[in-house]
Amino acid sequence: MLGALARPAHSHRSRRRVSSRHVGRSASRVSPRAAGWFAEPTADVPDAVSADAPLRVLVAGGGLGGLFAAICLRNAGADVVVLERTASYRPFGGPIQLASNGVSVIKATSESLFRRVHDVSRPFWRTTSGIRDGLKGNWMFTFGAITELPDEQDLPFSICVDRSDLQAALLEEISETHACDDENENETQRVVRMDAAVVRYANRADGRGVDATLADGRVVTADVLVGADGIWSAVRAQMFGEPGGVKGAGSTASFTGYKLFSGLPLFKPYYYEDVGYSAFIGPDHYFVTCPDRAGRVQWYGFIKASTPESPDVDDPKAFLETTLEGWAPEVLELIRATDPATIEQRDLWDRFPSVAKSWADGRVTLLGDSCHATMPNIGQGAGLAFEDGFELAKVLKDVRSRSEIPAALRSFYRRRIARTAAVQGLGRMNSEAIKILTPLLPIRPLVEYFIGPFLPLVFRAQFGYCYSFCPQKMDARDARALAEEMRARHKKEAEEAWADAEARGVAVVGVENAHENPALEVLAN
Ligand SMILES: Cc1cc2nc3c(=O)[nH]c(=O)nc-3n(C[C@H](O)[C@H](O)[C@H](O)COP(=O)(O)OP(=O)(O)OC[C@H]3O[C@@H](n4cnc5c(N)ncnc54)[C@H](O)[C@@H]3O)c2cc1C
Numbered sequence: 001m002l003g004a005l006a007r008p009a010h011s012h013r014s015r016r017r018v019s020s021r022h023v024g025r026s027a028s029r030v031s032p033r034a035a036g037w038f039a040e041p042t043a044d045v046p047d048a049v050s051a052d053a054p055l056r057v058l059v060a061g062g063g064l065g066g067l068f069a070a071i072c073l074r075n076a077g078a079d080v081v082v083l084e085r086t087a088s089y090r091p092f093g094g095p096i097q098l099a100s101n102g103v104s105v106i107k108a109t110s111e112s113l114f115r116r117v118h119d120v121s122r123p124f125w126r127t128t129s130g131i132r133d134g135l136k137g138n139w140m141f142t143f144g145a146i147t148e149l150p151d152e153q154d155l156p157f158s159i160c161v162d163r164s165d166l167q168a169a170l171l172e173e174i175s176e177t178h179a180c181d182d183e184n185e186n187e188t189q190r191v192v193r194m195d196a197a198v199v200r201y202a203n204r205a206d207g208r209g210v211d212a213t214l215a216d217g218r219v220v221t222a223d224v225l226v227g228a229d230g231i232w233s234a235v236r237a238q239m240f241g242e243p244g245g246v247k248g249a250g251s252t253a254s255f256t257g258y259k260l261f262s263g264l265p266l267f268k269p270y271y272y273e274d275v276g277y278s279a280f281i282g283p284d285h286y287f288v289t290c291p292d293r294a295g296r297v298q299w300y301g302f303i304k305a306s307t308p309e310s311p312d313v314d315d316p317k318a319f320l321e322t323t324l325e326g327w328a329p330e331v332l333e334l335i336r337a338t339d340p341a342t343i344e345q346r347d348l349w350d351r352f353p354s355v356a357k358s359w360a361d362g363r364v365t366l367l368g369d370s371c372h373a374t375m376p377n378i379g380q381g382a383g384l385a386f387e388d389g390f391e392l393a394k395v396l397k398d399v400r401s402r403s404e405i406p407a408a409l410r411s412f413y414r415r416r417i418a419r420t421a422a423v424q425g426l427g428r429m430n431s432e433a434i435k436i437l438t439p440l441l442p443i444r445p446l447v448e449y450f451i452g453p454f455l456p457l458v459f460r461a462q463f464g465y466c467y468s469f470c471p472q473k474m475d476a477r478d479a480r481a482l483a484e485e486m487r488a489r490h491k492k493e494a495e496e497a498w499a500d501a502e503a504r505g506v507a508v509v510g511v512e513n514a515h516e517n518p519a520l521e522v523l524a525n
Contacts, residue, residue: 045208045223047401054079055396055405058212058222060198060235061085064163065368065385066228067170070191072109072393074174081222083214085197085229089167094264094298095122095160095290097277100149101469102383103156105390108472113173114156118482120165122293122490124158125151125483127276133444134282137328138515140448141455145463146276155467156474157483158379160276160290166382200238201225203362208402210363223402224409225364226392228385231349233370239361240354248309253349255308256375256431261301261316261345263338268498269297269330269510273491279377279434280331283441285324286434287331288377293490295497295508299334300376304435308347316343329511337508350375350428353421360409367392372420375427377434380466384420387469391415419469426462 046053055078059066062084070080098106098121107114130142150157175188197215204211210225227235231253237244242252249255269291271278277290284304292298301320313319317340324331351373359366368385395412399405440447501508 045402047403049400049402055224055399055402056222057081057224057226057396058083058198058210058220059226059228060212061227061229061233061368061370062089062192062194063228063230063368063385064166064170064382065389066226067167067174067192068106068109068386069226069228069367069389069392071113071170071173071177072389073396074177074191075109076393076397078393078396080191081220082192083196083198083212083220084192084194085215087195089164089171094262094296095162095292096166096382097124097158097160097290097379098166099158099379099383099463100155100467102380102386103159104467104470104472104474105383105386107156107474109390110173110177112177113169116169116172117161117166118159118486120169120293121159121161121486122291123483123486124160124276125480126487127274129276130278132278132280132328132330133441134280134285134287134327134331135441136515137280137330139278140281140444141452141459143459143463144456145460149460149463149467150479151476153467153470154473154476155470155479156472157479159486160292162293165293197234198225198227198229199234200244201235201364203364207362223363224396224405227364227366227370228368229370231351231369231373233366235364236366236370239359239364239366240357248347248349251349253351253373256348256350256428257304257306257435258302258348258431259305259310259345260348260376261303261313261320261343262299263334263343264292264296264298265334265337265339266295266497266501266506266508267297267334267337267510268295268494268508269333270513271330272297272494273487278330280328281434281438281441282324282327283438286438287324287327289330289334291494293493295494295501297334299331299338301335302348302377302434305347308349310347312345316340316345333510337510348375349373350424353417353424355417355421358410358413359416360406360413362406363409365392365409365412372424374424375431377430378423378427378462378466380423380427383466384423387419388416390471423466426465 049055057073057078057080059070059082062082066082070082073080106117125147128142129146131140133140146158171188174191175186198212199215200213202211209221209223212220212225227233229235232247234244272291277288280287286302288300290298317335320335354371359371367388374381392412395408399408498508
């Protein structure tokens with residue numbers, strides 16, 4: 001019933017950019033309206049969902065999944081408040097790959113958000129991605145399906161977007177698509193409450209709502225609580241009877257056997273325009289590079305680690321140069337170009353699919369990494385979280401009375417478990433396949449001979465499955481035109497950034513291409 005109750009669109013939609021600072025207000029300075037919302041006694045709320053009594057949804061966690069779910073739920077007519085643990089968003093992380101399925105979900109949710117995201121993204125269209133020999137740098141296998149499938153099936157192209165740009169686009173969408181009736185704050189500040197960590201919840205004994213307790217002791221009541229609080233979710237820990245506040249070893253997450261190092265230097269490699277991403281596979285480790293915006297290149301070093309929670313390396317640059325000694329120049333030049341102080345490091349964890357236990361507990365559900373943390377190598381974590389928000393809003397839109405909520409949340413779990421488990425499985429399978437492949441590098445020609453012919457089929461099947469969640473198509477001609485526009489902007493931005501660096505005397509130019517480059521073949525077609 002929520003669809004009929006959508007709040008009016010903002011009458012003064014400016015193109016003002018909303019950045020993280022727009023939501024940096026502490027929850028201790030709660031606006032009168034938000035204070036009223038938090039304090040509203042549940043007993044007064046009627047069972048029927050109506051325009052005067054829309055569903056009140058609390059989202060614990062204002063990451064990518066939580067913010068996108070808030071947009072979907074608001075579009076479906078719900079009154080939503082997002083509770084985010086951190087006091088302010090800080091720009092962190094480099095670009096992430098948002099695959100066709102995630103982009104299609106954005107398009108189906110909001111054309112304005114689709115445009116906002118594309119304004120700050122790079123398309124995979126007319127680029128090559130694939131696996132390269134970590135030591136020599138030659139291409140071994142390419143993933144043509146990444147761009148061929150969307151083109152054949154009228155899907156939006158996969159894109160590459162900075163995590164902080166994507167987050168800013170989501171915040172801007174929240175701010176600019178609904179009116180804010182409180183003159184003291186903007187709509188994003190009203191909806192996203194910072195410095196508000198959820199520590200536990202309780203389904204009310206009378207079945208009329210859920211209480212969420214915050215770290216500062218306040219209790220917030222709502223019709224639904226969505227635990228979008230990431231892989232170390234407090235909501236999940238309580239729901240699954242796991243030890244709360246425990247990260248890493250001792251938690252129920254699985255260590256993937258890799259420690260991840262990442263960097264984002266300003267750099268001008270020969271493949272900047274032509275390559276989507278390259279996975280360099282070498283002995284024990286693998287290294288992924290992906291050109292980002294504004295002349296920068298993202299790299300991730302997946303370094304084999306036998307035990308979880310190995311201490312952070314003091315000098316990551318020296319450590320990587322030693323560990324990856326003898327690797328391809330394309331790998332080493334990026335490490336050398338990176339300021340060591342900016343290199344991030346973390347253990348990589350994922351989770352076994354939750355096939356035996358539902359994510360629904362009365363009025364509470366989970367979403368995103370809290371219920372299906374996925375290996376980053378498949379580039380699907382954010383896309384799956386977006387699909388969750390989209391599906392949850394669809395399920396709750398059909399709820400006509402509050403007593404139907406527990407059943408609706410159970411049906412949300414049933415709709416999502418098979419798909420999310422399959423994608424989680426594919427991410428793990430890729431990771432384990434790389435572990436098998438790396439010792440075989442000395443006999444690379446044999447590996448290519450025997451495996452080579454099958455890999456395009458395997459990749460096609462894998463991408464085909466991931467892209468099969470597609471609520472909104474896009475005509476291939478329109479998708480190509482948009483991608484060309486993005487490519488032109490991407491090139492201009494990069495050239496300006498490199499020229500600026502060179503004018504400051506900063507060397508950014510990398511090695512020349514000494515390999516056969518399939519990117520050129522792709523571009524010729
Ligand atoms: C290195 C790396 C690379 C990746 N690359 C890709 C990629 O290319 N493509 C892709 O699709 N995915 C990628 N992912 C995965 C993707 O980042 C996640 O799947 C996605 O961010 C999940 O979103 P989420 O909202 O569920 O969780 P998160 O983004 O982790 O957000 C959780 C939020 O909850 C907040 N929070 C935590 N606890 C509480 C609490 N108790 N109360 C309130 N708030 C709380 C946190 O501060 C955070 O803001 C990558 C992940 C990693 C680690």
